[in-house]
Amino acid sequence: MKTVIEGIGFDNVTMDEAVKACLSMVKKGGYVVTANPEIVWLCRKDKPLKKIINNADLVVADGIGIIYASKILGKPLKERIPGIDLAETVMAKLAESHGSVFLLGAKPGVAELAAENLTGRYPGLRISGTADGYFKDTAPIIQKILDTGPELLAVGLGAPKQEIWMAENREKLKPCLMMGLGGSLDGYAGIAKRAPSRWQKLNLEWLYRLIKQPSRIKRMIKLPAFILTVMIRRLMGRNACEID
Numbered sequence: 001m002k003t004v005i006e007g008i009g010f011d012n013v014t015m016d017e018a019v020k021a022c023l024s025m026v027k028k029g030g031y032v033v034t035a036n037p038e039i040v041w042l043c044r045k046d047k048p049l050k051k052i053i054n055n056a057d058l059v060v061a062d063g064i065g066i067i068y069a070s071k072i073l074g075k076p077l078k079e080r081i082p083g084i085d086l087a088e089t090v091m092a093k094l095a096e097s098h099g100s101v102f103l104l105g106a107k108p109g110v111a112e113l114a115a116e117n118l119t120g121r122y123p124g125l126r127i128s129g130t131a132d133g134y135f136k137d138t139a140p141i142i143q144k145i146l147d148t149g150p151e152l153l154a155v156g157l158g159a160p161k162q163e164i165w166m167a168e169n170r171e172k173l174k175p176c177l178m179m180g181l182g183g184s185l186d187g188y189a190g191i192a193k194r195a196p197s198r199w200q201k202l203n204l205e206w207l208y209r210l211i212k213q214p215s216r217i218k219r220m221i222k223l224p225a226f227i228l229t230v231m232i233r234r235l236m237g238r239n240a241c242e243i244d
């Protein structure tokens, strides 16, 4: 059963359970959304996007704001599942059976750097191909992915572009598991530095990213509004927690 937060259904899973769910989609196909408060907030006024998120095969809570919201609603989600960690764990598992991944997204050259780092860390992992995220025509990209037949397609086009892209191309790319990963390719490439583990443990990764990239304030400003809305709904005792 889904835990519904502001109309978005989240799978209440641990990291291990999420990894298993992802691996079960390999060869069958499907897409994974790693949702943060920002995208949930966007969905309030964007019904088609909301449908895309709710149609995903797995929706995990990437963002401490989602965990807080679930607690406020009295339906605590088991844990935060950062997309960057989830995808890396899936890749580590795929590496054990020489599985392959296609890295799609980020600026030119970034996916290649990410590929080098990931194969360095997981020698069994095969990179079936890479492409940057600033393409105009989708058809050649789809063909390239199909020709190289990866088990996992890591889609780092930023939200909500990547979610829309995965939903639109789901049928064509059916054999592979797709994961929407935001800026994770920049992380794998070592271009965007991850918060030190102490900050991560204190759930302050968002603050670290804000300090490193102050322009994110425009995006993060929505977080207090999101939490406040969830609080008001709880106080009013309204069941605004349906998927519609």
Ligand code: UDP
Residues within 6 Å of the ligand: 105, 106, 107, 132, 133, 134, 156, 157, 158, 159, 161, 181, 182, 183, 184, 185, 186
């Ligand atoms: N990006 C892309 N194509 C686009 C727009 C963005 O490939 O048309 C990439 C961008 O280069 C970056 C990622 O999408 O690698 C978005 O990163 P951001 O940190 O904003 O995402 P978040 O992790 O916050 O969702």
